[in-house]
Amino acid sequence: MAWVNAIIQGVLTGGLYALFACGLSLMFGVMKVVNLAHGDLAVVAGYVALGIIAVTHMPVLWSVVVVVPVMAALGYALQRTLIQSALDRSVLITLLVTFGLSVVIENGLLQFFSANTRGIGVNLSLITASFSLGSQVQIAYLLVVIFAVAVIVLLGLQYFLSASRYGRLIRAVADDREAAQLAGADYRHVFGIAAALAFGTVALAGFAYGMYSQLAPTTGTDTILLFAFAAVVIGGLGSLWGTLLGGVVLGVAQQIGAQINISYEVLAGYLVFLAVLVLRPQGLTSRRAQT
Amino acid sequence: MTTPDDRDWLGSGTPLLEVRDLVAHHGQLQALDAISFQVGPGEVYAIIGANGAGKSTLLRTIAGLHRPTSGSVTFYGSDVTGMRPERRARQGVVLVPEGRRLFGSLSVRENLQVGASYGRQGPWTIERVYETFGWMRERRDQRAAQLSGGEQQAVALGRALVANPRVLLLDELSLGLAPVVVQLIYGLLPQILATGQTVLLVEQDVSQAMRVASHIHCLLEGRTTLQGRPADVTAEQIEAAYFGLNGTAAARLPHDGGSVSLWPGSTPSFRAC
Numbered sequence: 001m002a003w004v005n006a007i008i009q010g011v012l013t014g015g016l017y018a019l020f021a022c023g024l025s026l027m028f029g030v031m032k033v034v035n036l037a038h039g040d041l042a043v044v045a046g047y048v049a050l051g052i053i054a055v056t057h058m059p060v061l062w063s064v065v066v067v068v069p070v071m072a073a074l075g076y077a078l079q080r081t082l083i084q085s086a087l088d089r090s091v092l093i094t095l096l097v098t099f100g101l102s103v104v105i106e107n108g109l110l111q112f113f114s115a116n117t118r119g120i121g122v123n124l125s126l127i128t129a130s131f132s133l134g135s136q137v138q139i140a141y142l143l144v145v146i147f148a149v150a151v152i153v154l155l156g157l158q159y160f161l162s163a164s165r166y167g168r169l170i171r172a173v174a175d176d177r178e179a180a181q182l183a184g185a186d187y188r189h190v191f192g193i194a195a196a197l198a199f200g201t202v203a204l205a206g207f208a209y210g211m212y213s214q215l216a217p218t219t220g221t222d223t224i225l226l227f228a229f230a231a232v233v234i235g236g237l238g239s240l241w242g243t244l245l246g247g248v249v250l251g252v253a254q255q256i257g258a259q260i261n262i263s264y265e266v267l268a269g270y271l272v273f274l275a276v277l278v279l280r281p282q283g284l285t286s287r288r289a290q291t
Numbered sequence: 292m293t294t295p296d297d298r299d300w301l302g303s304g305t306p307l308l309e310v311r312d313l314v315a316h317h318g319q320l321q322a323l324d325a326i327s328f329q330v331g332p333g334e335v336y337a338i339i340g341a342n343g344a345g346k347s348t349l350l351r352t353i354a355g356l357h358r359p360t361s362g363s364v365t366f367y368g369s370d371v372t373g374m375r376p377e378r379r380a381r382q383g384v385v386l387v388p389e390g391r392r393l394f395g396s397l398s399v400r401e402n403l404q405v406g407a408s409y410g411r412q413g414p415w416t417i418e419r420v421y422e423t424f425g426w427m428r429e430r431r432d433q434r435a436a437q438l439s440g441g442e443q444q445a446v447a448l449g450r451a452l453v454a455n456p457r458v459l460l461l462d463e464l465s466l467g468l469a470p471v472v473v474q475l476i477y478g479l480l481p482q483i484l485a486t487g488q489t490v491l492l493v494e495q496d497v498s499q500a501m502r503v504a505s506h507i508h509c510l511l512e513g514r515t516t517l518q519g520r521p522a523d524v525t526a527e528q529i530e531a532a533y534f535g536l537n538g539t540a541a542a543r544l545p546h547d548g549g550s551v552s553l554w555p556g557s558t559p560s561f562r563a564c
Binding site: 165171186 | 377388395396404405450
């Protein structure tokens with residue numbers, strides 16, 4: 001029964017990892033940008049949420065409604081300025097620029113908010129509430145909610161990309177930027193919209209992790225970015241649903257590792273990540289750039 | 292930019308598109324050397340020349356994908372030389388690029404929808420493209436990457452047409468296609484012209500260009516070696532201009548075409564018309 005529990009917990013944690021990963025995957029799939037500041041931006045979103053809650057005293061969950069559009073707008077702005085100017089030089093430069101952004105954000109957070117960890121909505125009953133399946137399986141409502149949010153986000157992204165006018169343009173620009181220009185599409189604007197979508201998911205990721213665990217200035221790189229990378233690679237680069245599959249595989253591997261020995265939790269996840277890189281470098285979902 | 296009504300423009304006698312002293316480079320290599328010409332409304336203006344003559348660079352520069360070193364491109368009387376390609380496209384300068392360049396992961400219909408998304412209103416609609424190419428409607432949900440070369444070319448042409456261009460730039464429509472397919476696609480040209488389009492095309496196949504063009508313009512190593520109406524030039528003149536043979540054509544040229552040396556080992560691959 002302990003193993004069943006480990007697998008169930010792992011699958012549910014996979015939803016959280018999919019939230020971490022889908023924005024990273026989207027930005028890579030569309031503009032070939034590997035955003036190394038991805039995790040730090042999620043932490044920023046969490047801190048913004050904490051700030052909004054502290055200042056306005058609005059209900060914790062309501063702050064999501066503010067944080068997501070704020071981060072989406074930030075994503076559009078960053079893409080149109082910093083990231084686009086890096087892209088205009090070369091894709092490699094975007095690695096350096098987003099790495100620099102990551103360092104700046106991390107140190108900025110340390111400077112202004114200290115290294116203390118902070119949780120979002122620590123007093124909410126949702127954080128601690130759980131229900132039992134049998135005698136040994138305890139499932140946290142929060143994880144179920146996060147998993148459901150991840151599925152809704154992926155469904156929404158898929159619908160947007162496949163059925164909306166801008167979704168179509170995003171896919172067109174990802175296929176052939178020049179040909180899209182010849183059709184009158186300003187690819188910079190389209191990139192901005194893709195970045196806005198990605199940053200919207202980043203905001204949800206930061207918020208969800210802030211409730212699930214604790215946020216600190218370094219959480220962005222040492223947890224969120226790394227797990228996002230692992231989920232994207234396991235699932236398959238550029239594949240949207242692959243991020244959920246990758247997240248679930250990563251989550252299950254971690255929980256099984258923890259079941260063997262609690263100190264193996266993170267290690268087990270990375271072993272699976274390495275195994276996929278070696279045995280199936282294109283990821284578990286092999287279709288290329290499906291986004 | 293104010294865009295005058297097309298009908299007023301047709302009567303004014305001013306060129307729709309004017310290229311003046313256009314110079315372009317690929318890195319250190321000069322691809323275009325002082326190219327000038329005008330395209331009037333309703334014309335089929337054909338740029339001919341061998342591989343590497345600069346034809347594609349010329350079209351890409353007119354479409355805004357390639358930045359010229361000097362010279363200007365004027366469209367509807369306005370200088371568009373520094374304008375981004377997407378803005379030119381929205382104003383009606385639409386290129387069907389070499390190699391078709393469809394959005395491979397998008398369906399046929401989606402390719403056409405992207406083409407129409409920033410286009411002008413006009414006679415060409417997705418529906419009309421389906422009617423023009425009978426097979427397309429049934430296969431509209433197929434991914435463009437799965438189509439044959441000829442089918443892809445048809446979709447690429449359709450994607451440009453649904454934008455209702457004022458000037459349609461066609462880059463080597465016939466490249467890599469079976470002659471039957473080429474005839475089929477060129478056979479549509481009268482229908483395209485009947486909807487008021489002006490066409491500027493690049494073609495390696497001289498006889499094909501001579502059949503459809505109202506004006507031909509031959510490039511050799513980035514320079515103009517011959518221009519005129521198909522009826523006014525002889526096969527010998529074209530051959531000389533195309534391969535850089537020292538011929539009578541040189542007398543008509545702004546540049547000394549006679550100084551261009553014969554390409555070693557080149558054999559005439561076109562039929563004289």
